[in-house]
Amino acid sequence: xxxxxxxxxxxxxxxxxxxxxxxxxxxxxxxxxxxxxxxxxxxxxxxxxxxxxxxxxxxxxxxxxxxxxxxxxxxxxxxxxxxxxxxxxxxxxxxxxxxxxxxxxxxxxxxxxxxxxxxxxxxxxxxxxxxxxxxxxxxxxxxxxxxxxxxxxxxxxxxxxxxxxxxxxxxxxxxxxxxxxxxxxxxxxxxxxxxxxxxxxxxxxxxxxxxxxxxxxxxxxxxxxxxxxxxxxxxxxxxxxxxxxxxxxxxxxxxxxxxxxxxxxxxxxxxxxxxxxxxxxxxxxxxxxxxxxxxxxxxxxxxxxxxxxxxxxxxxxxxxxxxxxxxxxxxxxxxxxxxxxxxxxxxxxxxxxxxxxxxxxxxxxxxxxxxxxxxxxxxxxxxxxxxxxxxxxxxxxxxxxxxxxxxxxxxxxxxxxxxxxxxxxxxxxxxxxxxxxxxxxxxxxxxxxxxxxxxxxxxxxxxxxxxxxxxx
Numbered sequence: 001x002x003x004x005x006x007x008x009x010x011x012x013x014x015x016x017x018x019x020x021x022x023x024x025x026x027x028x029x030x031x032x033x034x035x036x037x038x039x040x041x042x043x044x045x046x047x048x049x050x051x052x053x054x055x056x057x058x059x060x061x062x063x064x065x066x067x068x069x070x071x072x073x074x075x076x077x078x079x080x081x082x083x084x085x086x087x088x089x090x091x092x093x094x095x096x097x098x099x100x101x102x103x104x105x106x107x108x109x110x111x112x113x114x115x116x117x118x119x120x121x122x123x124x125x126x127x128x129x130x131x132x133x134x135x136x137x138x139x140x141x142x143x144x145x146x147x148x149x150x151x152x153x154x155x156x157x158x159x160x161x162x163x164x165x166x167x168x169x170x171x172x173x174x175x176x177x178x179x180x181x182x183x184x185x186x187x188x189x190x191x192x193x194x195x196x197x198x199x200x201x202x203x204x205x206x207x208x209x210x211x212x213x214x215x216x217x218x219x220x221x222x223x224x225x226x227x228x229x230x231x232x233x234x235x236x237x238x239x240x241x242x243x244x245x246x247x248x249x250x251x252x253x254x255x256x257x258x259x260x261x262x263x264x265x266x267x268x269x270x271x272x273x274x275x276x277x278x279x280x281x282x283x284x285x286x287x288x289x290x291x292x293x294x295x296x297x298x299x300x301x302x303x304x305x306x307x308x309x310x311x312x313x314x315x316x317x318x319x320x321x322x323x324x325x326x327x328x329x330x331x332x333x334x335x336x337x338x339x340x341x342x343x344x345x346x347x348x349x350x351x352x353x354x355x356x357x358x359x360x361x362x363x364x365x366x367x368x369x370x371x372x373x374x375x376x377x378x379x380x381x382x383x384x385x386x387x388x389x390x391x392x393x394x395x396x397x398x399x400x401x402x403x404x405x406x407x408x409x410x411x412x413x414x415x416x417x418x419x420x421x422x423x424x425x426x427x428x429x430x431x432x433x434x435x436x437x438x439x440x441x442x443x444x445x446x447x448x449x450x451x452x453x454x455x456x457x458x459x460x461x462x463x464x465x466x467x468x469x470x471x472x
Contacts, residue, residue, distance in 0.1 A: 045402055048226070048238055053250045056226030057402045058234055061395045065134040067230030067237075068396045069141075070127055071148060072407050074255050075218045077123045077193045082205050084198035086123050088161050089153075089211045093126075094119035096157035098150045101143055103157065115140050117147065123193070124258070124337070125407060126218075134231045137240060145244035148219065153211045165203045173274070173469050177347070180280040180448045183272055183467055187444050188286060188341060190263055221245065223253040225406050227399035258337040261286060265439060269462040270446045272469055278326075279353035279449035280345075283360065285439050287333050287340030290410060295334050296384075296421040297433035303380040304372045304430070305363060306330025306344055311379075313363045314344060322359065324352040332437075336408035342438070350449050354456035357445065364440040371431035384422045388415075 049055045056071075078085035094117070097103040110117060115132035117140070128148050132140040173179055182197060189195030228237050265285040288298060299307075306314035306329045318328035325348040333340030344364060348356045372380075405412050445461055447454075458464045 045398060046234060048228070048234065048241075050221065050238065050241055050245065052245060052248050053222035054224055054226055054241070054245065054248075056228070056406075057399050058227075058237060059229040059395045059399050060233060061229050062231050065231045066131065067134055067137050067228065067232055068129075068131045068399075069144070069226065069228050069230075070129040070400055070403060071224055071226045072121075072403055073126045073128075073148075073219050073224045074253070074407065075121070075124060075126055075214070076255055077196070078210075078214070080193075080196055081202055082210060083196050083202040084165055085206050085210055085214060086121070086126070087198070088158070088165065088203075088206055089214045090119050090121050090126050091161045092153050092157045092211060093147065093151040093215070095161075096152050096154045098146045098152050100146055100150075102152070102154070106143065106147075109143070110140075113140065117144060119147075137232070141240055141244045145248075149245075149248055151215060153208050153215075155208060158208050158211065162203060162206070165198060166200060169198065169200055169203065170471075173471070176274050176276055176278070176280045176448050179272060179274065179469065180282050180345075180446060183270070183448070183469075184282045184284070184343065184444070184446045185341075187268070187270060187446060188263075188265075188284075189261070192259060192261060192263070192338075194261075194338070218253060220251050220253055221248050222250040223255075225403050227403040229395040229399045261338045265442045265444065267442050267462055268444050268465060269458055270444070270465045270467055271451060271458055272446070272448045272467040273450065274448055274469075276449055277350055277453065278347060279350045279356075279447055279454065280347055281353065281357050281360070281445075281447050282343055282345050283357070283443045283445040284330075284341060284343035285442060285444060287335065287342050288437060289339055290334040290336040290408065292334065294429075294433050294436070296418055297425055297429045298332055298334075298437050300377060300380045300384065300422070300425055301367065301372075301430050301434050301437070302330055302332035302342075303383065304376050305367045307332070308380060308383070313367070314346075314360055317363055318346055318348075318356050318359050322355070324348050324356045324359070328356070328360070336410060350453035351455045353447060353449065353454040354458075354460065357447070357461065361440060361443070364438055364443075367434045368438040368440055371434055372427065374427045377425065377427045377430050381422050381425055385419060388419050 045057045045059045047055070048058045075086060095103045097106045101109070106117070113132065113136045115130065115136060117128070117130040119126065119128050121127050128144065130140055130144050172182070186195045186197070226241070232240075263286075288295060292298070304312060306312045309315065310320065312329065314328050314330055318325045325346040328346040328348075330342070330344040332342045344360045346356045346360060401415065402412055405414055411417070447458060451458060
């Protein structure tokens with residue numbers, strides 16, 4: 001009886017639904033629908049400052065009982081004959097732990113508490129980050145502060161990381177994509193630190209004393225930036241941080257200026273032999289500084305050229321129309337300290353290498369000489385502006401973005417100003433950026449593969465410089 005009643009009710013609901021379609025009038029076409037403008041709700045971040053000089057940002061978030069913290073320490077390139085020191089120090093700090101919390105004991109405690117602590121970074125910064133439940137904050141913060149201040153650098157972990165790094169060097173030519181990335185950076189940056197790489201000699205030269213000196217030089221509260229988000233109040237977290245970092249001394253820390261890039265881009269054609277059936281093509285030149293006033297226009301230009309997935313020119317022409325490449329795209333990066341990179345890349349069959357490279361160059365020239373249509377610019381701008389909402393969906397992202405901006409020395413309202421700039425960009429702005437920042441006549445070209453299999457000689461693109469890949 002219940003089943004019969006349910007069927008009758010369901011039939012009645014369906015009848016009402018179908019009648020509303022039949023008699024409710026003509027439905028508008030989806031293209032005619034109107035929506036409220038997409039708005040991003042920006043979490044309110046506040047500044048925090050501790051008595052020892054540590055400063056940063058805090059965003060209160062009571063949605064779930066979790067706290068997220070990141071602390072970024074400014075560092076610098078090691079001497080070239082000990083390149084790899086920063087990488088080793090970061091790994092050993094986390095995996096070696098402290099005298100109180102050796103690495104294995106630390107891992108067991110974090111697993112028991114369902115918390116995490118990570119140490120990562122590059123040459124110019126080292127970041128410590130943790131995530132934990134609010135109830136465990138005092139315990140995790142105590143461990144975290146100990147790790148920041150008192151890493152033990154145990155000899156066994158130093159040697160473990162050394163072996164791993166030496167094995168990485170031994171296998172550095174196994175992946176053609178990695179070979180192309182590394183060798184292209186060396187071609188562009190040459191002797192600049194951005195073009196350095198670790199070597200067997202430099203890794204073997206690093207001692208435990210070097211790691212200790214690295215920590216003693218840079219790891220001080222007045223040389224760090226902290227960011228916190230989570231289920232605490234400002235007063236609570238400041239009090240907890242003051243307690244955890246009591247006695248962490250300040251000292252004078254001098255961070256050298258990253259050297260300028262004085263190398264003028266010149267056209268070159270370069271080749272690195274690998275016994276593979278594919279060709280890995282990379283071409284480009286120096287990019288721009290993050291403070292360049294036309295950075296947003298450059299981003300839109302590159303989105304249309306090769307950064308906008310399947311709709312971009314390079315992807316559409318090389319991959320979709322011609323079917324020549326497994327992957328084809330471009331990137332135009334900016335750098336906060338010197339300059340980034342413009343790269344156009346393709347991974348293709350060896351017997352399509354010349355054709356793919358020619359099409360990429362044609363698209364770069366087309367962008368510089370002709371430029372995009374107003375419709376293409378409008379779509380690219382919409383993509384950037386509408387993507388703003390995702391920049392604020394996670395309060396941890398907001399805090400870490402502020403920490404990054406402070407570390408780079410850039411205005412904290414850069415994201416908001418960028419959105420205003422994007423919204424005002426015109427096709428003429430993009431064309432002007434392309435004419436100024438794309439240099440198709442001065443491209444550095446690198447192809448990794450077997451030249452015997454290529455569809456045309458690389459010398460068609462200019463005199464060829466052959467790169468002999470070093471084994472170690």
